[in-house]
Amino acid sequence: MLDKKYNHEIVEKDKYEKWLAKDYFKCVEDSDNKPYCIVLPPPNVTGVLHLGHAWDVTLQDIIIRYKKMEGYDTFWLPGMDHAAIATEAKVVKRLKDKGIDKYSYGRDKFLEACWDWTHEHGDIIRKQWAKLGIALDYSKERFTLDEGMSKAVRKVFVDYYNEGLIYRGEKIINWDPVAKTALSNEEVVYSEEKSAFYHIKYMLENSDKYIDVATTRPETLFGDTAVAVNELDDRYKEFVGKNVILPLLNKPIPVITDEHADMTKGTGAVKITPAHDPNDFEVGNRHNLERVVIMNDDATMNELTGKYQGMTREECREAVIKDLEGLGLLIKIEPIVHEVGHSERTGVMVEPMIKKQWFVKMRPLADKVLATQKIKEEKVNFVPARYEKTMNHWMEITYDWCISRQLWWGHRIPAWYKDDEVYVGMEAPNEAGWVQDNDVLDTWFSSALWPFATLGWPDNNKLLSKYYPNQCLVTGYDIIPFWVNRMTFQGEKLLGKRPFEDCLIHGLIRDKQGRKFSKSLGNGIDPFDMVKDYGADALRYYLATDVAPGTDMRFDEEKIKATWNYINKIWNASRFVLSNIEDLKEIKLDNLKPEDKWILTKFEKTLHETKRFMDKYEFNNAGASIYNFTWNYFCDYYIEMAKYTIGEHSTKSTLCYVLTGILKLLQPFMPYVTDEIYNMLPVKETEDIMIASYPKYDKKLIFDSEEKAVDDSVEFIKSFRNIKAENNITKEMKVMFDTEDDNDLIIKMLKLNDNLVKEPLGIKAYKVFSNRVKATIFFEKVETEADKLAKEAQIKVLTESISRREKLLSNDNYVNKAPAKIVELDRQKLAEEKQKLAELLK
């Protein structure tokens, strides 16, 4: 016998270990069943899982468990990401707290510290996965820095290099002066900052004329090698071709014309700093300008800035402005607000710098994706579909991907140098004297290979051929540019096929006020506190059903509470069923009563609807559909009806059949409690519910006329209760049925056995009716003013509705153009309303 109250701690205890021991989570490579593979977005080993991860994995687990019951050979591959820059930052800090400097510690020892960190956090993360009950195949777990991944990474690098898709070049890149590494465009986040246009006089050589140059970055003037104006700009005609004097350095630089100078912006004259600005870099290339690097790697000013050497960028700006002002070269300061790029990881202002780095040539790779996305059978199907635009737009505008990072934790670049020679290969060259590139690859370079490198690529094996392309990938929309896009172009280039058929996108979780969760706000919620308080099932159901796919969610603990109540409801319904079917030997759906047929029909319809939603990943709608059936039909009505015929085999069978069905539909959402209850069923098809089959829609269990009839009885019951409550009618009432039909069920449900009369009484009468059933309640009661008002209001509503409907039905346009079904419905409704009104007016 079940406890009276659902206790999630008891229910969830030891279950995960049981599932693991029975190998339920393992894929069956040799199985003939159709494969269904998802690779888990590998969480960073930087930290522990948060609510967003819990959401992400819950969605995947629901898909996997659903597909498994549907008969697929499911395979959910877990793993973690070494997260190069993010983890390195954490380990650097940990060492620093111990008084150890990364560089003096040395590369090998530092990497050891990184591995220690990785193992610590890996263990924590695995425990967290277990708490959520997710069906990961741990026998295939991978790490983005393991041997197989490393091999795949080197292979891609070498092949791309040989094909010309990877090259090394000196270009302007985003430099993080704290981590002292290059970054990709995606790793730069822009935020609005208060700044100013500084208008500076650049004096014409040997003249007292000058050009007013407006800049937001006066500290970079030491790197100026020209001033550009537009060739159509009349204001500066006389300056073009001459020199202006670079302030502070008193160095002559040319005034050139270039399309980059926009006459409508600023003063129309722009200083050109090729080594510290991407646009100026391009201008410099066009005009063969010298590139003067004026900063050190930590973004302090270097020796070329004279007395400003050693200052930070900020200090230098202040000093420069002060000095220019002293020289009378500062015209004005115009405050503005503009977007400034910051490092995603360290938060520091990114400095554009000229550096020799490795790049992936993006155009051919991106074009391939754009072409594939035009083919229905070969494209990645985004859910919701609008996110395809996010990827496609990125593919259209992307430019070469800077993949080298000046870090230690990551895949070391397989390039070796000897004097001016470069060797790129899977292994180091044999001869002596070659030195390997010090840098590692962007962490996303390896995770881009995740959907196939984890399956054994570049070796061709059964795992790869069976499970690639993956059937689905689940991730948040914020990860599309970093990861989804890159997996897509890599998969299509390297294996000739999309990495996954579907890509289910979810949003971000925010707090109750709609703010992002962040450490500084202190508004974080630990999902495992929720598991502790309400159970994994409640958290999972909440996360999966709260919002429609692709939208953000506002976290609300009250809803988890409500889910707990729902589970408790299921628990208690099961308690009733189980305690009454202990002697059931087999489920036989024959000699069915109308209410049995009714609930079976409702269940089939719910199943049909639920499956449709599950297949579209609309778990919110699927959840609502099951909830509505379970609570409003099964619990509120069928169980109540069943109480009167509980001894009959058909009742027991129906109870057991429907409860089993409900448990199966809920299993993907609530694996623990459904497992617990399923195992207590006297009749069941499998040892555990997660290996049972999903119910199949069965037309033979659709009974239209019984459904209609019992629906009508239910409608009558509701009307009856309504009238009884609204009129404060007590048990003293007498009831006379006007209709001959069998009203047994109604009489039982309303407990009217002692109140029935055959002839009308000469006291106040209340009419109750549904389509089929009519009855009169006799009850002595003084009509109050409130009763009168209520009745008048009801008459008013009905009268208005009738006249609106009559008008509609007399409109030929409507009658002729609207579907006959709709018009017929209106006619029915009108007739009912008229009848009701007549009753009220009696």
Added chain:
RNA sequence: GGGCGAUUAGCUCAGUUGGUUAGAGCAUCUGCCUUACAAGCAGGAGGUCACAAGUUCGAGUCCUGUAUCGCCCACCA
């Protein structure tokens, strides 16, 4: 500057191809300890679907425009 999303009950959210009186949970009001469940049961109340114009017999849903909020992208000096 470009793109996307949101705007529906007090709160958080659903709402399929346009079609009965726009739904749910929570909160709220009334009455109930009816032996599965008071974390429950029964019955209510609560919405000009952001705004304006349009298409249509019919618009929360489709078209156009506006407002507010949010996100993404973009090299703007």
